[in-house]
Amino acid sequence: MGMTFEDRQGLISTTELPVMRRRRATTDPDEHRALGAVLRRIRALRDTEEEAGLADLVLVDTLAECLAAAVAALRNRPFDAALGTYQAVMNRLGAAVSEAAEGPARLAPEPVQAPAEGAAPEAGRLAALYADCRPDPARLGEIDHFYLRPLLRNRALYEGLGARLGIPWWFIGLIHGLEASFSLETHLHNGDPLSARTVHHPPRRPATGSPPFTWTESATDALTMEGLAGLDDWSLGPALDRLERYNGLGYRNRGVPSPYLWSFSNHYTRGKFVADGRFDPDAVSKQCGAAVLLRRLEDTGAVETGRPLDPGAGAVAGMAARFAGAAAAPAPALPEPLAGVVAQELDFPGEIARGQKDAGGSRTVARVQEWCSFHGARTDVDGDFGGGTEAAVKAFQLRAGLPQTGRVDERVWAALTAPMHRALARPELPEGAGIYEAALSVARLHLAEHPVEFVVRGQGNCGPWVRLYMHGREGDDQPWCAGFVSHVLAQAGHALGLGAPIPRQVGVDALVADAKASGRFVAEAELGSADHRAGRLRPGALFCVRASAADWTHVGFVTEIAPDSFATIEGNTNDEGSREGFEVCARSRGWPGRDFVLLA
Numbered sequence: 001m002g003m004t005f006e007d008r009q010g011l012i013s014t015t016e017l018p019v020m021r022r023r024r025a026t027t028d029p030d031e032h033r034a035l036g037a038v039l040r041r042i043r044a045l046r047d048t049e050e051e052a053g054l055a056d057l058v059l060v061d062t063l064a065e066c067l068a069a070a071v072a073a074l075r076n077r078p079f080d081a082a083l084g085t086y087q088a089v090m091n092r093l094g095a096a097v098s099e100a101a102e103g104p105a106r107l108a109p110e111p112v113q114a115p116a117e118g119a120a121p122e123a124g125r126l127a128a129l130y131a132d133c134r135p136d137p138a139r140l141g142e143i144d145h146f147y148l149r150p151l152l153r154n155r156a157l158y159e160g161l162g163a164r165l166g167i168p169w170w171f172i173g174l175i176h177g178l179e180a181s182f183s184l185e186t187h188l189h190n191g192d193p194l195s196a197r198t199v200h201h202p203p204r205r206p207a208t209g210s211p212p213f214t215w216t217e218s219a220t221d222a223l224t225m226e227g228l229a230g231l232d233d234w235s236l237g238p239a240l241d242r243l244e245r246y247n248g249l250g251y252r253n254r255g256v257p258s259p260y261l262w263s264f265s266n267h268y269t270r271g272k273f274v275a276d277g278r279f280d281p282d283a284v285s286k287q288c289g290a291a292v293l294l295r296r297l298e299d300t301g302a303v304e305t306g307r308p309l310d311p312g313a314g315a316v317a318g319m320a321a322r323f324a325g326a327a328a329a330p331a332p333a334l335p336e337p338l339a340g341v342v343a344q345e346l347d348f349p350g351e352i353a354r355g356q357k358d359a360g361g362s363r364t365v366a367r368v369q370e371w372c373s374f375h376g377a378r379t380d381v382d383g384d385f386g387g388g389t390e391a392a393v394k395a396f397q398l399r400a401g402l403p404q405t406g407r408v409d410e411r412v413w414a415a416l417t418a419p420m421h422r423a424l425a426r427p428e429l430p431e432g433a434g435i436y437e438a439a440l441s442v443a444r445l446h447l448a449e450h451p452v453e454f455v456v457r458g459q460g461n462c463g464p465w466v467r468l469y470m471h472g473r474e475g476d477d478q479p480w481c482a483g484f485v486s487h488v489l490a491q492a493g494h495a496l497g498l499g500a501p502i503p504r505q506v507g508v509d510a511l512v513a514d515a516k517a518s519g520r521f522v523a524e525a526e527l528g529s530a531d532h533r534a535g536r537l538r539p540g541a542l543f544c545v546r547a548s549a550a551d552w553t554h555v556g557f558v559t560e561i562a563p564d565s566f567a568t569i570e571g572n573t574n575d576e577g578s579r580e581g582f583e584v585c586a587r588s589r590g591w592p593g594r595d596f597v598l599l600a
Contacts, residue, residue: 003056008049009199013192014092015063016042018085019070020185020193026075027447027586034073038066043195060093067093075588122252123237126244126291129257130236134266135292143264143296145428147288150182152302153422156415157184160401161219165229170303171239172219174290175246178260184215188222216401243290250279259285265292334424334494338487341471342424345464346417352408354390358383365389368408370454370463371416372396381456419449420464426495435501435599436540438492443557443569446488451571451584453480461572465584469571470506482506482555484571484584485542489599501599508552512544515597522596530563533591537561542597543568543589552595556587565590 003011016039023035045062048054054062067086074082135143151173158169158176176182180191189205192198195212198205206213206221223229226246231238244251244258250273251258262268263285272283297303334342349364358365362383369381372392377399379392390406397404400415408416427441451465462474469483483506490500502520505511515521524546527533537558543566545554556570565588573581 003059005049006199006203008054008056008059009046009196011059011063011093012042012046012049013196013199015066015089016046016193016195017186017191018082018089019066021183022070022082022085024185027450028075029585031073031075035070038069038073041069042066046196064090064093123241126240126261127237129262129267130240130291130295132266133262133291133295135295136264136266139264139288140296141428143288143293147177147293148296148300151177151293151297153418154182154184156411156418157215157401159411160397160403161216161223163403165220165223166231167223167228168234168239170294170297171228171234171243172223174243174293175222176219177293178247178287178290187213188215188219189225194218214398216398219401240291254279259287259289261289261291263287263289263292265289265295334491335499337471338490341468342420344472345468346420348410348413351410352385352413354385354387354406356385366456367464368393368416373454374419374452374463375399375416381454381462417464420468423449423451424491427492429495433496435489435492435496435498436538438496439489439501439540439557439599440559440569442488442492442495443559446484447569447584447586451484453572453582460582478506479572480506481570481572482508482511485511485555485557488557502597508544508555509550511542511555511597512552512595520598520600522598524591524593524595527591527596534561537596537598540599542599544595544597546593546595555597558596559586 019035019038019042023032023039026032026035042063045054045059045066049059067090071083071086151170154173154176155169158172161167162169162172172188176188179188180186183191185194186192187194187198187205189198189202190200192200194215197203197211202225205225206218209217228242231242240261244261247258247260251260251271254271256271257267259268259272268285268289270284271279271281272285274280274283294303345367349367352364352368356365365385366381366383368385369379369383369389369392372379372389372395373381375396377392377395379388393408393412394404394406396402396416397406397412400412402412402415405412414421423446425445427438427445429438429441433441452463453461453466454463456462456474459475461470461476461478461480466474466478466480466483469480469487470478471483486500486504486506489502490504493500502511502518503514505514512521522536522541527536539559539561541558542555543558544552547553554570554573556568556573558566559569560567568587568589569584570587571584573583573585573587
């Protein structure tokens with residue numbers, strides 16, 4: 001028995017998704033390019049399959065070759081998660097060949113059990129369970145990091161879509177997390193890639209339009225298909241009932257608390273559908289339930305279930321700062337002069353619209369143009385809000401799921417500047433963490449937002465990230481690798497309740513001179529072997545690129561130490577590791593020609 005069309009399309013989607021996610025996560029440009037080529041091959045394979053069909057073995061062999069190319073492209077750590085995911089897909093491809101040859105075993109569905117007589121109405125029963133719901137204390141860190149943070153990060157997107165459909169933003173976010181792991185490259189229906197119509201249930205959605213679909217197009221189709229748009233009663237009980245129905249009522253019909261709602265809480269221990277129509281009473285869900293995540297949202301103050309349609313505009317930035325750490329307390333104010341620099345970059349300047357021009361040193365319009373360009377809606381940074389800028393704002397609003405007004409109000413401004421808010425959030429630190437751990441945590445917050453510079457009127461080293469790291473300065477004479485390091489160290493020291501561990505320096509030579517004067521400089525000559533390096537250095541230390549005995553040209557953070565190389569996070573660099581690059585990125589460097597600076 002051969003595979004069906006849906007089987008083959010499902011294998012293509014199963015192979016495509018981990019490659020897409022790794023490409024989105026990697027910070028290595030070579031891996032990014034290589035995975036782009038892999039994705040193009042997979043998508044060409046999909047087109048061929050849709051138009052003419054392929055033999056099962058040809059399809060599986062080609063997908064396996066694509067996975068092998070993805071494995072060969074791996075560049076920056078962590079490798080384990082990616083390798084494990086790729087291997088799982090490879091195993092699935094092998095199983096598909098066996099199933100195609102032998103025919104898969106089909107299990108007859110079990111009879112549906114009716115709810116017990118006299119049971120309370122479902123909405124009321126679910127609301128009562130919610131009132132007694134207690135998230136597992138041992139999993140709070142996992143819930144907050146892997147579920148709450150990405151949900152809040154996408155809040156502007158959910159708010160915009162919810163406003164059009166009359167659905168609470170948090171309801172959309174909960175479904176997005178459970179169905180698609182918060183990926184903006186997959187369908188809200190079931191997590192299939194947006195590059196084609198859905199393959200898994202429900203198949204062939206959206207029914208109209210042409211792939212690739214935007215996330216908003218697909219999400220609109222998913223929510224309207226389920227009849228959720230335009231409903232009136234979004235109180236707690238009905239909302240929980242709709243969440244459970246979105247996944248299906250198989251658990252309810254068996255009298256089992258649905259893990260789709262209650263996993264990671266006191267209401268769920270085991271029992272899970274491991275395939276369509278196949279229930280395993282001993283299987284345990286590894287995904288946080290929607291009601292549990294909603295409970296955490298409410299515990300942090302992000303949601304009041306009695307007021308599901310959030311009345312405030314522009315809450316994204318405030319909530320990103322509010323939920324900076326595991327607790328709900330807002331981060332303390334940054335010290336001067338950094339607080340003033342942050343205010344200049346992030347404070348809402350009032351509504352900005354077509355016809356406005358910067359004058360007298362103002363950068364209001366220019367900042368809008370920079371942030372639009374940062375988000376991929378590129379336009380000239382000239383301080384003149386004309387038709388091009390309006391089009392860029394509308395393009396950003398479309399991507400963010402906001403009304404396409406072409407104007408920048410407080411809500412749009414919050415969405416534009418949310419990456420910097422996230423980078424400035426208080427890092428999550430383990431108990432007993434010191435300056436080395438704090439520095440790496442802060443550096444990773446910034447790396448995750450991929451800060452870049454812009455060229456403005458022929459001048460490099462410009463833009464909001466450069467001004468943040470250089471305390472308001474920008475231009476060709478402001479190389480910013482040391483400014484990035486100094487900012488991260490100041491933010492890390494502040495998170496620990498301390499000052500910066502070393503004096504702020506925006507020149508690498510000055511940073512080295514200070515380190516020598518305070519006994520924190522470690523020359524390459526002192527690190528003759530791998531054992532010496534491992535014993536003297538630690539992740540979080542600084543590396544300095546030495547051009548001569550009296551000249552150092554570049555600086556960044558050491559993140560991992562290996563016998564023949566070390567991994568880094570560094571600013572104002574590029575693919576070649578230049579001192580005059582354009583971005584914050586992670587790299588791997590060799591030991592020769594490097595000296596080091598300790599933080600304590």
